[in-house]
Amino acid sequence: MVKKSRISPIFRRAVSHIFTKPATTKYPFVKPKLPADFRGKTIYEIKDCNIIDIGTGPKGLTLDVSSIVGSNCRVCERDCPTNAITIVEVEGGKKRPQIDLNKCIFCHQCVESCPRGAIKSSDLYELATTDKGSLIEKPNPNAKETKS
Amino acid sequence: MQNSTVDMIGLIKSTFGDKVQIQLGALGAAAITANNGLHRDVLKTMLAADEKTGITAITGLDLGAIIGVYYHIHTSNVFVTIKTEVTKENPKTQTIVDLHLGAAFHELEVADLLGVVFEGHPSPGHFVLSENWPEGIYPLRKDVKANEIKLVPTPASEEIQLPENKRLVKIIIGPQHPALLEPEKFAVTVDGETVTKVEPRIGYVHRGIEKAAESRGYMQDVYLMERICGICNSCHAYGFVGAVEKILKTQVPPRAEYLRVIALELNRLHSHLLTLGHACLEIGYETVFQYFWRDREPIMDLIELTSGNRVYSSLMTIGGVRRDLKDTDIPKIKTTLEELRAKLPFYRQIYENEPTLKLRMKNVGVLSKQDAINLSCVGPVARGSGYDVDVRKDEPYSAYAEMPFKEIVYTTGDTWARMNVRMDEVEESINIIEYAVDNLPKGPFRLELPRSVPAGEAIHRLEAPRGELFYYVRSNGTDMPDRVKVRTPTFANIPSFLKTAIGESIADVPANFVSLDPCFSCTDR
Numbered sequence: 238m239v240k241k242s243r244i245s246p247i248f249r250r251a252v253s254h255i256f257t258k259p260a261t262t263k264y265p266f267v268k269p270k271l272p273a274d275f276r277g278k279t280i281y282e283i284k285d286c287n288i289i290d291i292g293t294g295p296k297g298l299t300l301d302v303s304s305i306v307g308s309n310c311r312v313c314e315r316d317c318p319t320n321a322i323t324i325v326e327v328e329g330g331k332k333r334p335q336i337d338l339n340k341c342i343f344c345h346q347c348v349e350s351c352p353r354g355a356i357k358s359s360d361l362y363e364l365a366t367t368d369k370g371s372l373i374e375k376p377n378p379n380a381k382e383t384k385s
Numbered sequence: 386m387q388n389s390t391v392d393m394i395g396l397i398k399s400t401f402g403d404k405v406q407i408q409l410g411a412l413g414a415a416a417i418t419a420n421n422g423l424h425r426d427v428l429k430t431m432l433a434a435d436e437k438t439g440i441t442a443i444t445g446l447d448l449g450a451i452i453g454v455y456y457h458i459h460t461s462n463v464f465v466t467i468k469t470e471v472t473k474e475n476p477k478t479q480t481i482v483d484l485h486l487g488a489a490f491h492e493l494e495v496a497d498l499l500g501v502v503f504e505g506h507p508s509p510g511h512f513v514l515s516e517n518w519p520e521g522i523y524p525l526r527k528d529v530k531a532n533e534i535k536l537v538p539t540p541a542s543e544e545i546q547l548p549e550n551k552r553l554v555k556i557i558i559g560p561q562h563p564a565l566l567e568p569e570k571f572a573v574t575v576d577g578e579t580v581t582k583v584e585p586r587i588g589y590v591h592r593g594i595e596k597a598a599e600s601r602g603y604m605q606d607v608y609l610m611e612r613i614c615g616i617c618n619s620c621h622a623y624g625f626v627g628a629v630e631k632i633l634k635t636q637v638p639p640r641a642e643y644l645r646v647i648a649l650e651l652n653r654l655h656s657h658l659l660t661l662g663h664a665c666l667e668i669g670y671e672t673v674f675q676y677f678w679r680d681r682e683p684i685m686d687l688i689e690l691t692s693g694n695r696v697y698s699s700l701m702t703i704g705g706v707r708r709d710l711k712d713t714d715i716p717k718i719k720t721t722l723e724e725l726r727a728k729l730p731f732y733r734q735i736y737e738n739e740p741t742l743k744l745r746m747k748n749v750g751v752l753s754k755q756d757a758i759n760l761s762c763v764g765p766v767a768r769g770s771g772y773d774v775d776v777r778k779d780e781p782y783s784a785y786a787e788m789p790f791k792e793i794v795y796t797t798g799d800t801w802a803r804m805n806v807r808m809d810e811v812e813e814s815i816n817i818i819e820y821a822v823d824n825l826p827k828g829p830f831r832l833e834l835p836r837s838v839p840a841g842e843a844i845h846r847l848e849a850p851r852g853e854l855f856y857y858v859r860s861n862g863t864d865m866p867d868r869v870k871v872r873t874p875t876f877a878n879i880p881s882f883l884k885t886a887i888g889e890s891i892a893d894v895p896a897n898f899v900s901l902d903p904c905f906s907c908t909d910r
Binding site: 251 | 601602604605606607608609612672673676679682689690693694697699707708714731734735738739
């Protein structure tokens with residue numbers, strides 16, 4: 238009569254894994270391959286934003302329909318779940334959004350909401366820094382904050 | 386089953402006649418408005434007529450001069466809401482704990498947050514709010530102002546009532562304890578090594594999300610609700626979105642429903658794999674824990690592939706889903722699921738034959754079917770005890786009516802059965818996702834809906850990985866909800882732990898407890 242093996246299957250599996258490739262990856266030496274639509278840092282392009290700018294579209298002071306789209310919209314500020322987006326004043330009395338990535342939860346609702354595509358998604362995810370101020374995306378460096 | 390069901394609404398109509406108003410189709414199958422006091426008789430009638438009657442949740446809401454108390458009741462075939470109300474001057478009603486044990490914690494929560502006094506409750510006291518919360522301020526009432534809340538000094542030490550019997554020792558487990566990953570406290574009375582009594586206390590991470598939702602727009606609330614729980618985030622977002630869509634009376638496109646099912650099942654897959662591993666960690670079997678978590682990682686990658694982030698999918702939105710599934714991603718989903726399916730027999734074998742697991746799980750923490758019904762247990766805990774509740778089958782939502790899957794029920798009711806329910810559900814989830822991916826309807830995946838929601842109220846129930854998740858949303862016609870109520874599955878399952886721990890060894894407490902797949906951060910909200 239053959240004596241039944243008492244070696245646990247998990248023990249066999251564990252021993253066999255000594256000789257196989259590890260399941261972990263060697264980050265940061267090997268970067269992970271991200272899917273195409275990864276939600277990383279939001280990139281904000283001030284020139285595409287157009288709030289409170291009626292008439293000063295690409296054709297100067299003429300009122301064309303395309304320039305009104307998104308005028309005075311503030312949709313990004315309204316939709317941001319964490320109030321990471323505030324509207325600040327830039328030169329010329331214009332108002333532009335300022336994104337605080339410290340508060341951002343990377344839901345990308347602003348990317349979806351912006352009617353002019355001024356906020357874009359990117360796959361940048363290594364945002365760790367020792368300077369919190371560098372994570373505030375300001376429309377201009379000396380912007381005065383006027384909460385309205 | 387079929388011949389034992391009764392026409393509950395017809396029964397109430399014939400028993401109470403004009404004394405109750407019945408509004409069909411509202412808040413479940415019907416909303417029954419009964420005077421304070423009469424609601425007990427309605428519940429008594431329901432409990433007598435159907436043995437599977439239980440409490441899903443109790444919602445309290447501030448309606449101006451009065452406080453509405455809504456009892457959401459499930460029976461074996463219908464879901465109804467009994468509405469009653471108390472005045473703010475005299476917010477007293479009688480407890481229903483004497484009728485149904487499962488209501489105890491729900492009443493404590495309503496008492497804490499809205500100041501309704503449930504006369505005759507067996508163990509009144511703070512349950513959600515902290516000990517230093519001032520008397521007479523109830524956070525979910527509309528007239529509360531944040532700057533008026535002055536916390537009173539914390540009592541120097543909680544009065545610990547020592548057991549009279551000198552043989553008994555009281556051990557406080559938590560709020561910080563190596564075996565419990567989240568802050569909750571259990572005061573366990575032990576006689577030698579045997580547990581004789583467990584007193585729970587939650588609320589250590591209460592964040593007031595229900596209140597916060599009242600001051601944010603519907604679009605913002607979807608993300609707020611999603612953050613109640615990291616593991617079942619899609620379920621929470623869908624619970625809220627589903628309730629809002631019911632108020633809006635919209636039907637989302639079939640493709641969106643299928644994509645939602647995929648997201649919800651991916652949630653279930655990674656949650657179950659996490660628990661199956663975590664249970665092994667609690668009994669000191671770290672090798673299996675590591676293997677489960679290794680195999681969970683490809684599922685996280687799938688969530689990242691389909692939604693853009695490995696934890697918070699942010700996929701649900703009012704009117705559908707936020708992004709479509711690309712045809713080029715489907716082969717990767719299928720191969721990953723196929724690989725996971727191939728690994729399952731090995732894990733089944735481990736759970737079946739490994740002496741360590743058998744010793745620590747078989748016949749440990751046995752919950753009988755009758756207790757599971759009496760305590761209104763949900764999810765794998767109820768199904769492990771032979772109580773067949775699964776919202777996906779009982780009241781199919783989204784596209785679940787079209788999905789082929791089995792409801793997993795084990796009858797032994799021990800820790801081992803609860804874990805094996807999850808093991809089998811992993812396989813069913815794989816089947817569901819494969820079916821959904823193969824039969825994905827063509828068409829739009831999103832509707833553009835108005836930002837403001839008409840006045841109304843709705844409930845939404847769904848089967849989260851841990852059990853039934855319940856949402857109640859009330860809208861007053863503005864762009865912010867008036868009240869959002871969340872009943873998480875763990876909240877309904879804590880009483881079962883209090884029952885099963887008694888008579889067991891103190892060493893079995895962690896493994897028994899983890900078999901509920903507890904999530905206190907979502908229970909506290």
